[in-house]
Amino acid sequence: MIKNNFSYSVSVDCVIFGYDETSLKVLLIKRGVDPYSDFWALPGDLVHPMENTEEAVKRVLKDLTGLNNIFTEQVKTFGDIGRHPLGRVFTISHYSLLKIDEYDLSPTNKNNSPSSYSLEAKWHNVNRIGELAFDHNKIFAACKEKLIKNAKTKPVGFELLPDQFTLSDLQNLYEAILEKKFDKRNFRKKINSMKLLIDTGKNQKSVSHRPAKLFRFDKEKYQRLKKVGFNFEI
Known part of the structure; x- marks a missing residue:
């Protein structure tokens, strides 16, 4: 039923980098639903009809990871055909850089809504993330490139x-x-x-x-x- 109703949708995916005084890490969630059940993925979700993309980012981060009031920067849009197995989805990527010890991770939405599928939120070393769900490795790489570029031109860290x-x-x-x-x-x-x-x-x-x-x-x-x-x- 969901697949039949799927047409063109917009989502947001968040690449949240964290620093713990020794190494750079990225925040991933473990998916609890198909597609890609039990895969690690970037925190993300479809944009709801009555919210803008900035509101969607805030909701996604709070529901899936427990992070609140996080400033993010938009990076780019990904729209490859077939990037989502249920239909055509364009996703807008955002990134941020945090000090890990200042934030607690705790997914807050426990209802069976589209933002309740995060079984776990965990920091991973950026060089050991493995294969992620969907095209999230590609999104991660683009945001990492953006972070490195910004670090060379702005005091971002x-x-x-x-x-x-x-x-x-x-x-x-x-x-x-x-x-x-x-x-x-x-x-x-x-x-x-x-x-x-x-x-x-x-x-x-x-x-x-x-x-x-x-x-x-x-x-x-x-x-x-x-x-x-x-x-x-x-």
């Missing part, structure tokens, strides 16, 4: 660090997002040239190695860079 951090913390963040290793000296030279950091005059405490200096961001310069961007190439 700076909110993921604590208020005070070391230069090694900052380098680890960029290496996780850009998936490349930086020479320590060149990285610090680049960061210092941006004049974005303020030395707090404090050092790390309770560490087994030599305590490193702690820095914080200059909020005024940070907001300016968010607007005008920069070229982060080392």
Whole structure:
């Protein structure tokens, strides 16, 4: 019956990246219904008739993962013929980048509605996601490419660090997002040239190695860079 009524539909799929101070991860749900039952997938659903796509994204994330009030950026639309086995579905992808330890995962919709099929929501290392449902590997790849591009031109990941951090913390963040290793000296030279950091005059405490200096961001310069961007190439 559902298949007979399927014509052209629009959905949203969300690629939520998370950082846990060591690695970059992506949030996936385990589907509990066909098609692709027991497959890991991106959080997504059809857009309801009386909601816009932004409202659909908020509903999907809250119902399927428990995340609420998450800012997302639209990436692109996917409309390959046959991408959904039940009919023609165009999906609009969105992505976001979060600090994992600030959010709890808990699917909230337990009714038999289209947004109740998330058996589990779990963070996965971006390099070990395996085969996902539908064309979600393709959507994930596009959003990851967008994240890397943004990280090179905007301070997109700076909110993921604590208020005070070391230069090694900052380098680890960029290496996780850009998936490349930086020479320590060149990285610090680049960061210092941006004049974005303020030395707090404090050092790390309770560490087994030599305590490193702690820095914080200059909020005024940070907001300016968010607007005008920069070229982060080392």
